[in-house]
Amino acid sequence: MHEDDSVRGGSTRRETIAYGGAIVGGGLLAGCLGADDPSSEPTDGTDGDSDEDGSYTAEISPVGEVTFESPPETVFTRLTHHADMAFALGRGDGINAMHAPEYYDGLWNQFVERLPGVSLDWSGLYSSWEVDKEKLYELDSDIHLADPAWVTQLSSWSRADVEEIADNVGPWFGNSLSDRHQEPPEEWADDYEYYGLWEQFELVAEAFREQERYEALAAVRGELLSTIESGLPPESERPTAVMITSADRELIWTYTLNNPGFLTAHTRPLGPRDAFDGAIESESAADFETLLEADPDVLLYLGGMLPDVDMAETRAWLESDPVASEITAVRNDRVYAQGARYQGPILNLFQLEMTAKQLFPEAFGEWPTYDDGPYPEIPEDERLFDRQRVADAINGDV
Incomplete structure (x- = not known):
């Protein structure tokens, strides 16, 4: 398990990690997380693993490999690191749920105020801290940008429940226990990998086919870290x-x-x-x-x-x-x-x-x-x- 906060100015580079027991269902395929080739050029929103029918795959721990028929538009989230990722990738209006939406709408808008021509409105969304399975059917999200291992820590959820939602509604694609390197539940332990914030953001960008947006923001972040490193x-x-x-x-x-x-x-x-x-x-x-x-x-x-x-x-x-x-x-x-x-x-x-x-x-x-x-x-x-x-x-x- 690793995490990377080094100064990189562009794409992060992930090691190859073998998974065991990835979720199967709803287009979720058992697989392994591929390594980025350090010599490869950054991808844009049209390149990547894509089939002739337009479907493509993306991978994240603990889910494994996910097949998408098209880029997700409606987005369920629980925690704000995922909501901010969707917002950064131009999907802010597609978010339909998050934890404490009024609280975080007020907080995030304190910062968004300084971004010219950008707006954010999370008020009135479904508050998703205690996830209700029937509500997920009602929301009918294209993607659940949330960590299924975290969700199964709730007393009302099992791994079978998250597989049901993946089968019948939309896939899970998120990682939250990297927050402070929390120990995953035992049934997820073999599949779990910790990511740095921007490592996970790159994976989420691949799921949305928004690599160009990711690359543009990663370049800003790389220059910022270089400035900090040179001045410390x-x-x-x-x-x-x-x-x-x-x-x-x-x-x-x-x-x-x-x-x-x-x-x-x-x-x-x-x-x-x-x-x-x-x-x-x-x-x-x-x-x-x-x-x-x-x-x-x-x-x-x-x-x-x-x-x-x-x-x-x-x-x-x-x-x-x-x-x-x-x-x-x-x-x-x-x-x-x-x-x-x-x-x-x-x-x-x-x-x-x-x-x-x-x-x-x-x-x-x-x-x-x-x-x-x-x-x-x-x-x-x-x-x-x-x-x-x-x-x-x-x-x-x-």
């Missing part, structure tokens, strides 16, 4: 950092920034030092005394970009607490907003830029004082990636 200070000079959030200000959750998985796809490339120095695992409950003992130079506040969150009030809350006010990040006014961990490629670009500025203002420019509202309007000469190129890719102008 030596590790000994980097700040200590931790991410926190609190729904009720009674219980604080902490997240480290360098652990494996696509949840840290925007922080791991920046290499901040773990304020806990390995003493606390990510996704742990903590109190202000624990945070003060770690004493991070930077606090990243998860969810701080939500429309109903006021970062000025959040900072005031920390400054008013006799313990929290002694934390170096609080004393030095280095408490910054973050968006979401279940990011897809579009949010990843913005979060790489914002976090680079938050951690290393001397190298990448100051992050503006942010209280609320959309992603700040960064002066053009201080941006780390080109918004118009991203917008063009989403809109199919590639």
Whole structure:
């Protein structure tokens, strides 16, 4: 199992992985994940494995090989890394379900505001965290951009249920346990592979026959990572950092920034030092005394970009607490907003830029004082990636 967050400017390169026991049904064929030939040219939306009748195949773990008669148009999703992928590939209007649609519609639009000519509307979609099988029949989606291994962790779902939906509605095509390299259920363990965020995005692009959009966005990301890599200070000079959030200000959750998985796809490339120095695992409950003992130079506040969150009030809350006010990040006014961990490629670009500025203002420019509202309007000469190129890719102008 592997994951790749290296600087690559174009297509990611996957190793050959043999699968056992892929789903069979609904055009899902047992198979193995083919390797990309490092010497091959990037594909466009018309090349690839295609039969004379126009059908084609794509592969992803843990599903295996999937046969499509035509590119999917209607898209079921559960988690936002998949919804963002569909949006990035020009299928935003085809999404019919996602987890907490009103919440994430508000959050994603904070970022989409800065993409000229691009819009997003996820409000009113079916909320799919607790998936109802009959609802999937009703939605009649061309593709279920979700991880069947994750779905079978729900008490109401079995592997036979996901095979039924693949047979009678549409195939599954997604991977979610790569989020933090979670252990898959035993019945999926032989088939499971972990992917980096952009590795999985490439596979999803193949399923939609949207390789050109993928290549355009991957090029933007590669240049962004190259900029970051060239500007990073030596590790000994980097700040200590931790991410926190609190729904009720009674219980604080902490997240480290360098652990494996696509949840840290925007922080791991920046290499901040773990304020806990390995003493606390990510996704742990903590109190202000624990945070003060770690004493991070930077606090990243998860969810701080939500429309109903006021970062000025959040900072005031920390400054008013006799313990929290002694934390170096609080004393030095280095408490910054973050968006979401279940990011897809579009949010990843913005979060790489914002976090680079938050951690290393001397190298990448100051992050503006942010209280609320959309992603700040960064002066053009201080941006780390080109918004118009991203917008063009989403809109199919590639």
